[in-house]
Amino acid sequence: MVTGRPVLKKPVYQFSEGDASMTALLGGKGSNLCEMFRLGLPVPPGFVISTESCLEYFDLGNRLPDGLEGIIRGSVGQVEEAMGRKFGSVERPLLVSVRSGARVSMPGMMDTILNLGINDSIAQGLALEMGDLRTALDAHRRFLQIYADVVMEVEPGVFEKILSHHKESAGVAQDHELTPESLNDVITDFKSAIRQATGNDVPTDPWDQLLHATEAVFRSWTNPRAIFYRNHNGIDHNMGTAVTIMAMVFGNLGPTSGTGVLFTRNPATGERKIYGEFLPNAQGEDVVAGVRTPQPISALAEVMPEASGQLMELAARLETHYRDAQDIEFTIENGRLFILQTRNAKRTPPAAVKIAVDLVAEGSITREEALLQVNPEDVGQLMVPQFKADVESDQIRSALIARGSGASPGAATGKLYFDTTRAVEAAEAGQAVILVRPETKPDDIHGIAAAVGIVTSRGGATSHAAVVTRGMGKPCIVGCEALQVDPERQLMVAGDQTIKEGVEISMDGASGNVYLGYLEAVRPTLDKLAEANDLLAWADQTRRLGVWANADTPTDAGQAIALGAEGIGLCRTEHMFLDPIRLPAVRRMLLNAESAEQWRRTHPDVEPGQLNATGMPSDVEEFFQALAEVRQLQTDDFTQILRVMAGRPVIIRLLDAPLHEFLPQHEALLAELAELRANSAPIAEIREKEEFLQLVESLREANPMLGHRGCRLGLTYPAIYEMQVEAIITASGELIRNGVQVHPEIMVPLTSTEEEMRRLRQALTGVAERLQQEMNGSVPYKFGTMIETPRGALIAGEIAGESDFFSFGTNDLTQMAFGFSRDDAEGKFLRCYVEEGILPADPFITIDPDGVGALLAMAVKNGRKTRPEMEMGICGEHGGDPASIEFCHQVGLNYVSCSPYRVPVARLAAAQAALKQSL
């Protein structure tokens, strides 16, 4: 074995030497084992190799530090003593498990080796001791299989094949039904297969096994599954994993043995009731893999009442100790209970909220702890869709084709896919996909991420699919055995129906029901969720950041208020423009704007509203007519939204989008013209189409993102912004007259120079003043700008002189700071950048603190220098992302604005940001 420099720090901790605070050094699993040991819980003896040793291993170019081997040997000695067993001995042999464990839980992502320390002769010794040759051989078989996979990187399918072959020959269905003779054959075949695949044998020296296994667990930190998981969950790549080495205890020694998983509260509903599963005469891997369907935990009390009683008592102690619901792994070896692991339980979003609020009610934790305990995303997941139709309705009843266990709630409808790769492709092509698999494995993570829902025909509530989807807040059904899933033939059979890939199905991750065909799903409203309302009320008392919503319609605005929004941070007028009924008027306005403005420059005395002026050309007249139509539409829109918002601030962004977004597609026009010509249409018709095409072509842009949009439109075609301001002030004045409070804020988009803002402010507040005089009333409006170009952020101090408020458009700011077009980057290189760790996170999801964040911080600082009390917020999609919300809090913004359904998430995230800052 090649080793590196000598060990300097303490690289190994006995369970007696650590505690729960040491997760960074010992990993979650290791530090919890130490903690449980300190609490006097029945933990098998063992020790932890620190994460620092792992990082040193990488630093040395994947070599163990000098001296570490000796320390490990000494530590094993202490375990031997505690167990009264000897590692590598044929008589009373000590077997150990070697487990990974990082600071953050990454279920199933890294590698674990069981039964290590075994070989042919030790297996014989173990058999003598146990009086059970089959179990000893099975332990050896399992060890070879796991070791070859994890340490020697042998494709695991080969072992499954050998096992299946022998089960077939023996005429049995389950692994544990194999006879010792068959198992000996299996072992022989495993060894040949390993030699054939790698040219090497599994070491027979237990010490070699131990050191190689330790290295393999270290290396598992950098395997692609682990990297993908960390990227997907925003976990730091530089933490490393600890290695826990612990004496093996056996749950498969007969009827008074077993293994299981227990939750102190129901992880799906949050109900305060022990919940879990138990497999008699089995090892832990059997539960997690979901190959055999386990029994409910309640069954344990009947089989082994004493162990069950002890387990319940210990579970309650652990929950109190950790101040949170626990997920506990245990094994009973010949009636003796061992706790192998405890951790805070993964849970569904409703469970997360209920548990936190219940723990406060029970007096176990404080409100602040509750606020910090719930992931803000979980509150968002409470908004997951439900089927619109009553589940008891005939429509839904008749569509039901199968029932499994609801593992992660939410209703979903999509096209059926059986293959992960094909599912990902279909999702990328824009389809809603439901992935149906016999079971899922860590390799399937891409497919799970791409699907809107997951169904597995096997596995229980703690199987891979169940755990992963709960983490993602994605609907999942497991153990749906009524479905015979055949991925090879891309179909499944439900009763007498054969259902093929691509067929639409629906699923309910709460009830576990699977339906054939499309069922409409709707989102619930918050008022039905009592615990969530309690939690969010506490959040509102705690947070400093305001939470506003982006809303373009009265419906969205109402929804936003219902979910707790305190204002509208972004009302996009172009979304109103795109309504197909309005589009014709909008198009006539935009297509004639250039001519109209030219004419206006030479006729300064003609008001925009003044039609039929002497000598007005027809296209100019058409412009003014369309402008009047759009003015009326916008006035109505703003009236409705401002009325709904009833005095809350409403930031209305003036027209931003590039003009051609409102025009027919260039290629469609080309095709239409080709058809007219092919059909020898009348010349006049062709000519008209040609002229329209020319106009559309004149508005096309090579890079519309950086083109003629935002305030550049406002400055070159002033009549449009004037019209919009007229609509805002007219609507506001009318509402005020009717006793409705209004606070409109007029926002200029895409400002990059002070002068743009100075001119628009002068021109547009002029319009507003004139209208107020005409109405003989006063509208309490603000006039401000978006900061969304890097230059705008750099000179924000100057722009602040002309702006009552700033709203940071971090989508565009991110695009321009990086030079990433969001439309293009995602599919072409951005995913690769995130997956390969070139970027720590997708900067369109979580704000980039070093670049975009630096610009934002600079703009806040300089803007406040000019105008200390300036209102500042963020209205990009980052406004609903918890990490970005924390950044916004730190940098001193007044509010975040996000989509209405993200409002509850933002409320909680803002509270957490305030609590974290005061820690």
Place this chain on the structure above:
Amino acid sequence: MVTGRPVLKKPVYQFSEGDASMTALLGGKGSNLCEMFRLGLPVPPGFVISTESCLEYFDLGNRLPDGLEGIIRGSVGQVEEAMGRKFGSVERPLLVSVRSGARVSMPGMMDTILNLGINDSIAQGLALEMGDLRTALDAHRRFLQIYADVVMEVEPGVFEKILSHHKESAGVAQDHELTPESLNDVITDFKSAIRQATGNDVPTDPWDQLLHATEAVFRSWTNPRAIFYRNHNGIDHNMGTAVTIMAMVFGNLGPTSGTGVLFTRNPATGERKIYGEFLPNAQGEDVVAGVRTPQPISALAEVMPEASGQLMELAARLETHYRDAQDIEFTIENGRLFILQTRNAKRTPPAAVKIAVDLVAEGSITREEALLQVNPEDVGQLMVPQFKADVESDQIRSALIARGSGASPGAATGKLYFDTTRAVEAAEAGQAVILVRPETKPDDIHGIAAAVGIVTSRGGATSHAAVVTRGMGKPCIVGCEALQVDPERQLMVAGDQTIKEGVEISMDGASGNVYLGYLEAVRPTLDKLAEANDLLAWADQTRRLGVWANADTPTDAGQAIALGAEGIGLCRTEHMFLDPIRLPAVRRMLLNAESAEQWRRTHPDVEPGQLNATGMPSDVEEFFQALAEVRQLQTDDFTQILRVMAGRPVIIRLLDAPLHEFLPQHEALLAELAELRANSAPIAEIREKEEFLQLVESLREANPMLGHRGCRLGLTYPAIYEMQVEAIITASGELIRNGVQVHPEIMVPLTSTEEEMRRLRQALTGVAERLQQEMNGSVPYKFGTMIETPRGALIAGEIAGESDFFSFGTNDLTQMAFGFSRDDAEGKFLRCYVEEGILPADPFITIDPDGVGALLAMAVKNGRKTRPEMEMGICGEHGGDPASIEFCHQVGLNYVSCSPYRVPVARLAAAQAALKQSL
């Protein structure tokens, strides 16, 4: 008259109270009149109203400050005293001129009023005094005409029509041939026309005339012509104009009177010889307008020898005093010489260089003064094209259709336009345009700016067209009377040929020759220009900034060296890719890159060069074959360029451009496919085209500027950058083996994160190290990056840790900082932004100091913190712009890199930056 707040500062200066240093306060014209007065020159008495008064006038909302009127009346009193005349008196009346004059000369851009102080009875008094009724009436007629135009904004065409009508009735050709009777009729008609146009009369009270005229001159600072001129010449809009009020002297009192313009050196060639024009019995406006063709200045000695001798003596004194060639306006009134104005002479670029170098040789100025005296653009203008064929060749002789006066040198070929607006349109459509006009006026400035050359049939060397084009360094021919130009019918007649709009003509602004048809023009080389070489040698001794060139071919590289470049700051490999002969291989490489890289990831052991590996799919094989072809082509390219540069640094930028730039146009493919289908082509052919179309579509981007380009390509398709580095190192190694020095610098484009650079540096220097080992030699290369995204600039301190050098790509940095797509902005809003003063200058021409410049300064500072001796330069087009070069000097860059023909400009600009900093 409405007046504003009281005057606080000294608002008016008598000529005796000012001097040449006071240009900011008194304008160029006014301060020079003061200076000449102090020197004892015969200047008519007068005074100057300061630019501060003008700015105060604007501040007060276009109202004269309180008290100013009294001060003006007092000042007129002093002039009355000096002249022994009385303003407003019928007996010995004082007439004055009212002239604008800003700090910077803006010829013809602002307004001047002559003969002010006249009315019907004063004209009669003047006639009695002069003994010449005609001249007195003509003075009144001229006054009415100018006053109505400038102060009352009457369309001037109406007066030309009245004059023409009366000349026709009287049967005379020239204005001065009109009899007093006719002139009285003209005056009556003028008055009616003014009343009809404005409802008002020209004031008869001379004091009203004077105050209104003063205000009108103030206001002329903001007329559209003046704003356009300032924008076009980069002049500050906030300086205001002074108003010079000076006693009128009359050059039209008979044969011993006259007026003229004189240059102390030939402004076209720089030759040390008095040059100028003289019109006997005329007022100054007649010379400038170019309506009558004047006599050469030498004729003056014959007509008025005494005045001529005095003039020559004074001219020499003025040149010595001002340490530069002078442009002097004079009037002789009844044999008595008056100097009306002197200023540094506008000159052609060769003249500018020759005059500066000659003045040094004559011991009149220092080398530093000479360096500061020449506009760097002038050195660039020395590179103006010349016709390739010998001017004496038959080809050129037979094409000659007319000969005028060469007013601004350079050869040009383009399509003929007579109308300014149509010329601008044609130029915008991408045509080279030659504008031919009877004469040009300030209104024509847009057309002059858009054309490649200007020809006028009238006017002399100091006419509007001549002065403006010399300033722009654009070929110009004036007084080309052989052409009968008819703008209304859009044609011209030359001898017996009628030539219509759109016909190609050629012109030589040096010889004054106009040719029919296309003549090939080429640029001269610097080695033929002795004075320029002297000046640039001094510049090289003075400047601190290096001057490098952007060059993609060996020819460009050689040209760059000949013009003084010290290295190549940007060698764009994609320009090599676009060669039509190479394009097929490049396309095969790019279209198969995605498949090849996917295959490579699963076959890490296969080297890119290793073809026909087991199981290699055909598209992957095609990729590697194409890659090998391109590698060979690039190796040859780099060998040639590095050989030419002979040890000078050569920065080679790895592939940057978006992939689709190398692929066939999407629309062309669509059309081809439609045709195949329409012609029922074989299915296989259609299928192939469809697949190709799909591939091209998959590479299309919504915003290619922000898309899959630059180092993003290098990270997603690593084989391409590896191939390019192989080509660079192989070429370098081969040259070193042959005794040629090389200094290649490998540049990664579009970096926005440290991690991109870290990975590419590791991978690509790995390739370079491997090749050097294989070659058993060492290549002295650098590895660095462009800083061209805002984020790259913001985190430059970190990127510097992975980069040997920075090259600032200020084109892209400007696009992303402002959010301006250069392709789209220009035509849609950027010109409007510059013309309307929203931006002080086009940020793609002159670096924006507040935004882009701030990013650059930040990056330089932070980069140098990390790597103090880091080589930093700029390779955007700003590298050839003098104002930007000065910024680069100030911010501490090591070099600028520009197109080869801008290298001389940059050398001089860099010297000026160094001199200005040390002032």
